[in-house]
Amino acid sequence: MIVGVPMEIKTDEYRVAILPVGVEELVRAGHQVIIQAGAGLGSGIADHEYLEHGAKLVASGEDIYAQADLVLKVKEPLPQEYPLIRPGQVIFTYLHLAADRQLTEALLQSGCVALAYETLQDDQGHLPLLTPMSEVAGRMSVQEGAKYLERPQMGRGILLGGVPGVAPAHITILGGGVVGANAAKVAAGFGADICVLDINMERLRYLDDVMPANVNVLYSDRHTIREQLRLADLVIGAVLIPGAKAPKLIRRQDLRLMKPGSVIIDVAIDQGGCVETSRPTTHSNPTYIVDQVLHYCVTNMPGAVGRTSTYALCNVTLPWVMELVRRGVEEAIRQVRPLARAVNVYKGELTNRAVAQALGLPYSPTLEAYQ
Numbered sequence: 415m416i417v418g419v420p421m422e423i424k425t426d427e428y429r430v431a432i433l434p435v436g437v438e439e440l441v442r443a444g445h446q447v448i449i450q451a452g453a454g455l456g457s458g459i460a461d462h463e464y465l466e467h468g469a470k471l472v473a474s475g476e477d478i479y480a481q482a483d484l485v486l487k488v489k490e491p492l493p494q495e496y497p498l499i500r501p502g503q504v505i506f507t508y509l510h511l512a513a514d515r516q517l518t519e520a521l522l523q524s525g526c527v528a529l530a531y532e533t534l535q536d537d538q539g540h541l542p543l544l545t546p547m548s549e550v551a552g553r554m555s556v557q558e559g560a561k562y563l564e565r566p567q568m569g570r571g572i573l574l575g576g577v578p579g580v581a582p583a584h585i586t587i588l589g590g591g592v593v594g595a596n597a598a599k600v601a602a603g604f605g606a607d608i609c610v611l612d613i614n615m616e617r618l619r620y621l622d623d624v625m626p627a628n629v630n631v632l633y634s635d636r637h638t639i640r641e642q643l644r645l646a647d648l649v650i651g652a653v654l655i656p657g658a659k660a661p662k663l664i665r666r667q668d669l670r671l672m673k674p675g676s677v678i679i680d681v682a683i684d685q686g687g688c689v690e691t692s693r694p695t696t697h698s699n700p701t702y703i704v705d706q707v708l709h710y711c712v713t714n715m716p717g718a719v720g721r722t723s724t725y726a727l728c729n730v731t732l733p734w735v736m737e738l739v740r741r742g743v744e745e746a747i748r749q750v751r752p753l754a755r756a757v758n759v760y761k762g763e764l765t766n767r768a769v770a771q772a773l774g775l776p777y778s779p780t781l782e783a784y785q
Contacts, residue, residue, distance in 0.1 A: 415739045416446045418482025420475040421453040424489045424713075426697035428456030428720030431486035431507070433728045434467045436735070441468035445739050448472050448481055457724035479503070484738060488727065489714055490517055501525030502761070504743050506735065508532055508547075511758055512659040512772035513686035521759040527743060532684075533657045533766060534734065534756035541656060542752075543734070545592050546726035550716040552596030552652065555679040556604065558710055559585070559648040562677045562701060568708055570675035572647045575605030582606045586642040588634065588663055588688060589652035590617045593681050597650050602626040609642055639663060643671040651680040651688040657758075658768035660685040666704075674706035683711040686772075747784055754784035 417440055419432050430453050437447045447469045451461055461471055472478060478485060479498035487507035491499065493516070499505065502525060509530035511518045521528045531543035556574070563583065565571035576582035583606045587594045590612035601608050602625065610625075611634035612618050618631040625631075632638050643649065643664070649672075653660055660682040669691065682688040683695075691704045694713045701710050716723035737753060738746045747754045758766040763778035770777035 415483045415742075416448060416481055417484045417486060417735070417739065418472075418478035419447070419449045419453055419486050420478040420495075421450045422456075422488055422717075423475070423492055423494070424717070427489055427714050427717040429488040429717055429724045429727065430454045430457050430459065430720075431488050431728070431731070432735075433725065433732075434459065434463045434469075436728055436732045437464055437469045438467040439732065439736060440739065443736070443739065446470065448478060450475055450478055454724075457720040459724075484735075484743070486731075486735065488724075489717075490514065491520075493520075496520040496524070499524040499526050502527070504529065504738070506531070506731075506738070506756075508684070509758055510684045511766070511769045512657060513684065515773050515775075518759070518764065518769065518773055518775065522762055522764060525761050526759065527747075527757065527761060528759040529753065529756040530657070530758045530766075531731065531756070533758060534752050535656060536752050542730050543727075543756075544654075544656075546730055547716045547723065548592035548654075549596050550719065550723050550726060551681050552593035552650075553600045554715050554719070555593070555597045555650045555652070555681050556585075556600040556648075558700075558715075559650065559677050559679050560604065562679075562708055562710055563648060563675075565675075567701070568675065568703060569677055570647055570673060574601065574648075582628075583647040584645045585609070585648045585650065586646040587611065587650045587652055588639070589654065589682075590614065590621050590631065591652065591654055593652035593654070594650070595621060597652060597681075598625055598629050602629050606648075609645075611638060611642065634663075640668060640671055643668055646672065647676050649676070649678045651678065651682045651692075653682050653688045654685065655768065657766050658685070659772040660688045662688060662690045664689040664691075666690045669705040669707045672705075672707050675708070677708045677710065680709065680711045681715065683713050687711060747781065749784075751785055754781050757781055
């Protein structure tokens with residue numbers, strides 16, 4: 415099989431979909447790996463490191479799509495890449511289709527097989543390919559929140575941990591999953607006053623057991639959210655429904671409850687965002703203000719720390735890539751349930767129910783027997 419890795423072209427995206435060790439493993443197994451020249455530079459990986467382990471370099475992304483049977487990426491294909499995708503070609507990347515009708519329709523029309531990292535789910539219900547980037551994004555959310563609470567960034571002028579005699583910042587985290595737990599852990603280290611909201615009582619009990627004393631947990635409902643918005647200096651949106659569009663937990667009118675200069679970091683923006691006023695932004699232009707509340711809604715937060723993120727991501731993706739190439743895509747889908755669950759688009763059919771419901775498109779149960 416020919417495995418191709420193009421350079422990421424999303425704005426300020428510095429990750430790459432394979433490490434030199436991944437090239438070595440694939441080549442040793444008898445497969446060919448082609449990589450676009452310069453694809454690893456944003457993660458500190460030079461072309462010669464790939465060459466030394468058996469990769470072939472090609473000049474352009476067009477060459478990758480023209481030759482590869484399996485295309486490995488980090489972020490979703492962008493419109494200029496849509497025409498390059500061939501019928502039967504396999505695309506393995508983060509897709510987040512529930513928030514992107516244009517991409518979904520393009521993949522359906524292409525006749526490709528599109529597997530999403532974020533919907534690859536094991537039999538215990540875990541999302542092993544989403545977890546490491548959620549860990550990065552959760553930790554970054556506090557880092558970014560601390561920066562944008564500074565007055566020169568149009569924030570309230572708040573130091574997260576305060577100082578003796580001055581109260582620390584109050585941070586509200588919506589969602590106690592991987593993003594929320596990592597955000598709480600880092601925020602606790604700053605000395606902030608933190609409240610994590612979730613609707614899963616078992617998760618709240620667990621967090622209550624393991625988190626430091628300055629992290630409190632509350633059951634999430636509309637009344638509690640509004641009460642928290644009045645207190646919050648920083649709100650972190652960390653909700654996830656696998657494959658589906660994020661629920662809007664904060665409405666436009668709710669912003670009036672918040673303090674002028676407070677900050678929202680909407681980590682759920684890849685899935686449409688959990689704040690009604692959220693819209694995608696980039697690392698180059700990350701923020702905007704609505705009703706005196708600063709919004710940070712960067713859709714590829716981990717891309718800013720490409721070195722860390724690439725290694726964290728590729729550590730978990732490589733075993734699944736090896737399954738795909740060892741068994742062949744069709745057999746892998748039939749024999750490995752997590753890979754079947756990862757398939758969102760299969761040769762013109764939309765096979766992820768949550769995506770179909772979010773976009774109002776026909777759902778095909780073609781692969782249900784294998785999931």
